Amino acid sequence: MNAAVVEQNKAWIDATWEKIDKKLSKTAIKSRDKLPYTTVEGVHDDKSGKDVGWWTNGFWGGTMWLMYAATGNEEYRKTAERSEELLDEALKQYDKLHHDVGFMWHLTSGANYRITGNNASRMRNLFAAASLFSRYNIDGDFIRAWNGPEAAGYSIIDCLMNLSLLYWASEEIGDERFKKIAMRQMDMSLRDHIRPDGSTNHIVDHELEKAGVKNILAGQGLHPDSCWSRGLAWAVYGSVISYIHAGKEEYLDAARRTADYFLEHSKSTGYVPVIDFLAPEEPVYYDSTAGLCAASGMLEIAKYVSEEESVKYTEGALRILQAIDEKCCNYAEDEDALVMMGSERYPSREDYHKGVHIPIIYADFFFAEALFKLKGNAFFIW
Numbered sequence: 001m002n003a004a005v006v007e008q009n010k011a012w013i014d015a016t017w018e019k020i021d022k023k024l025s026k027t028a029i030k031s032r033d034k035l036p037y038t039t040v041e042g043v044h045d046d047k048s049g050k051d052v053g054w055w056t057n058g059f060w061g062g063t064m065w066l067m068y069a070a071t072g073n074e075e076y077r078k079t080a081e082r083s084e085e086l087l088d089e090a091l092k093q094y095d096k097l098h099h100d101v102g103f104m105w106h107l108t109s110g111a112n113y114r115i116t117g118n119n120a121s122r123m124r125n126l127f128a129a130a131s132l133f134s135r136y137n138i139d140g141d142f143i144r145a146w147n148g149p150e151a152a153g154y155s156i157i158d159c160l161m162n163l164s165l166l167y168w169a170s171e172e173i174g175d176e177r178f179k180k181i182a183m184r185q186m187d188m189s190l191r192d193h194i195r196p197d198g199s200t201n202h203i204v205d206h207e208l209e210k211a212g213v214k215n216i217l218a219g220q221g222l223h224p225d226s227c228w229s230r231g232l233a234w235a236v237y238g239s240v241i242s243y244i245h246a247g248k249e250e251y252l253d254a255a256r257r258t259a260d261y262f263l264e265h266s267k268s269t270g271y272v273p274v275i276d277f278l279a280p281e282e283p284v285y286y287d288s289t290a291g292l293c294a295a296s297g298m299l300e301i302a303k304y305v306s307e308e309e310s311v312k313y314t315e316g317a318l319r320i321l322q323a324i325d326e327k328c329c330n331y332a333e334d335e336d337a338l339v340m341m342g343s344e345r346y347p348s349r350e351d352y353h354k355g356v357h358i359p360i361i362y363a364d365f366f367f368a369e370a371l372f373k374l375k376g377n378a379f380f381i382w
């Protein structure tokens with residue numbers, strides 16, 4: 001991050017952090033026994049129990065660990081630990097797990113172990129890492145995203161965010177194979193997901209017996225050659241994560257290229273991004289989650305580039321964060337979600353309001369994480 005740009009924005013950063021802490025310290029207690037995804041009439045829903053394997057179930061615990069690391073408030077720690085306990089049910093179901101075990105455990109057990117040294121958390125995270133490792137298709141050279149015969153060849157751009165789990169395991173147990181598979185996936189994404197202009201494919205259907213692309217699918221974007229903004233955000237942040245852990249210059253170049261595309265295409269909507277950057281101008285569907293994930297990633301990129309670029313990415317991140325603060329945040333303490341206007345996917349014609357412009361838990365995570373960094377906290381959760 002660029003220290004001068006951060007200093008210029010200090011008043012906004014301090015005031016926003018204070019509002020986040022004030023609201024989350026209350027919600028931490030109210031939603032202690034839940035794994036929230038969205039809200040129903042202002043109250044967090046709960047994905048524990050029958051939906052315990054849902055991919056977003058680590059974000060609430062991860063938010064709590066960040067808040068605990070920054071403030072030392074024990075209420076945050078208690079909720080983070082409870083979140084991890086609730087997730088244990090999912091760890092018992094190997095054949096239901098998917099590639100998002102990084103989102104689920106590295107943000108909860110991984111954070112717990114790195115902050116407190118808890119050995120049970122270390123074990124959970126190692127099991128999650130072994131599960132992700134086992135999804136690598138050796139002949140096709142990709143990490144398989146989901147289960148079921150139709151998804152045998154699918155890899156998705158989102159997986160770049162799960163790779164920190166493999167980098168961590170590699171260091172933790174001194175086994176380079178974990179890191180090598182993470183780098184294979186990143187290299188494959190440079191080839192098959194990230195386009196030369198910095199935009200991205202969402203789902204790639206691979207050959208199974210040799211490295212090769214059979215088909216590109218629209219996934220959560222409008223069509224196969226458009227650009228789903230959250231997929232692009234996963235590429236921005238995921239590429240810099242791989243650069244941080246593996247040090248390959250091509251990864252930092254990919255992070256820059258995708259971040260530049262993101263900033264360029266967010267301008268016309270005042271830095272609150274739309275769901276798909278290549279969709280028709282009307283109707284306008286926003287996705288705050290994409291902006292927040294990309295902004296937090298840009299704050300990382302800003303640490304590894306020239307002074308001039310560092311100003312560009314820090315200012316870019318702040319433009320997005322401030323636009324979302326102004327247009328999408330809800331600091332009311334009697335409602336559980338912090339950030340509104342998240343969207344699950346580009347909606348179909350039949351279902352055009354479903355999953356659009358709703359609060360989604362990872363928006364709160366990335367907003368809190370970005371402010372956590374801007375406040376100068378050093379812990380890196382990925």
Ligand code: GLY
Nearest residue numbers: 055158220230344
């Ligand atoms: N990883 C799925 C999503 O971003 O919606």
